[in-house]
Amino acid sequence: MARTISAGMPERQNRLIFIGAILLAALAAVLIFVALSGVLDDDGDSGAASFAGSVNVVVAAREIPAGTTISSDDLTVATLPENGIVDGALFESEGLEGLVVRQNMAKGEQLTSAKVGQGVADDDKTLSAVVPPGLRAIAVEVDETTVVGGFVVAGDRVDVIAILEREDESFAQTLLQDVEVLAVAQDAQEAVARLDADGNPIDTGDAEGSISTRPEDAGVNEEADTVTLAVAPEDAALVALAQEEGTVWLVLRGQGDSEILPIGPIELP
Numbered sequence: 001m002a003r004t005i006s007a008g009m010p011e012r013q014n015r016l017i018f019i020g021a022i023l024l025a026a027l028a029a030v031l032i033f034v035a036l037s038g039v040l041d042d043d044g045d046s047g048a049a050s051f052a053g054s055v056n057v058v059v060a061a062r063e064i065p066a067g068t069t070i071s072s073d074d075l076t077v078a079t080l081p082e083n084g085i086v087d088g089a090l091f092e093s094e095g096l097e098g099l100v101v102r103q104n105m106a107k108g109e110q111l112t113s114a115k116v117g118q119g120v121a122d123d124d125k126t127l128s129a130v131v132p133p134g135l136r137a138i139a140v141e142v143d144e145t146t147v148v149g150g151f152v153v154a155g156d157r158v159d160v161i162a163i164l165e166r167e168d169e170s171f172a173q174t175l176l177q178d179v180e181v182l183a184v185a186q187d188a189q190e191a192v193a194r195l196d197a198d199g200n201p202i203d204t205g206d207a208e209g210s211i212s213t214r215p216e217d218a219g220v221n222e223e224a225d226t227v228t229l230a231v232a233p234e235d236a237a238l239v240a241l242a243q244e245e246g247t248v249w250l251v252l253r254g255q256g257d258s259e260i261l262p263i264g265p266i267e268l269p
Contacts, residue, residue, distance in 0.1 A: 054079050057110050058090045064105040067213045070096050070116065078108070088112035127228070130182055130189045136236045137182055139226045140248050147184075148252045150222030154189045155214030156181045157258075159251040160229070162242035174263040175242055176235055178253060185224035189214060 061076040068074070075093045090096065090111045099116045131137050140160070144150050152158060160176040182189055227250060231239060242248050 053082055055082050055085050055089075056091060057085060058093045058096065059111065060105045060107055060109045062107050064101050066101055066103045068101045070099050070101060072097055075111070080110075086110050086112060088114050090116075127183060127188050132180070132230055134232070135230045136233050137228050138231055138236045138239050139228045140239060140250065141243060142225060142227050142248075142250060144222045146247065146249045147224065147227055148250065150220050150224060152181060152184060152227060152250060152252055153214070153220070154181055154183050154187055157253045158227075158229070159253065160239060160242075161249045161251060162246050163249065164242070164246040169267065172266040173242075175238055175248075176229075176231060177260050177263075178258050180230045181227060182230050183228040184221050185226060187221065187224075188228070 056077050056079050058075055059078045061074055064070070064074050072093075075096060077093065090113065096111070096116060102115050105111070105115065127137060157178050157180055159174060160179055162173050162175050163170060164173060165171075229239070239248065
């Protein structure tokens, strides 16, 4: 009797060990499935899973030109190392649809609060929407000669020169340099985005960086008789006075030229 019992014990222990191994294997399979389901999406591609030392951020799903209104197809979520996250990165795509991209973005580039802005509603398409904070819009009367043959378009930058008379002698005075052109006749720059002081997209007059972009159809308008400039409040009064006392000329600057030169009154010899 004792021999029969002692002989059966190892066999029972082996069965228990075998059953335990099966249960552990099944549990491991479940855990692997759960982990993979978080890493792979429906197409088997890597998705937005969180791992130790990584963060989920919103990135461009494709190239997005500046001024583009964001759609769901433009965005995706990527898991990146924490030390690779840029300042101001956005971690959720909720609320981004309908906003406008402020600058060209490459595929995979992280979206930040400084790169997107408020969507342009119908009420935001007036000229006041593109006047930079702290500046004023003033129209200058021009003709084909005084506006560089009509080649100045919205978004260009110009110098402002006044031809005045003093003691029966004419002289030229450079009033302003590197001034932004907001509009030529009724062809104005287009509103792009508004940001608050913290760089968050909101619908207020507080803005950071450029809030407008050159219209895609901007072109030569030799028949334009006004050009609207963005100037400081005190400079607006100066330009208005110069128009009353003489003739104002606009001098077109080359792209990227922002140099300010010391230029005094010029008289003919």
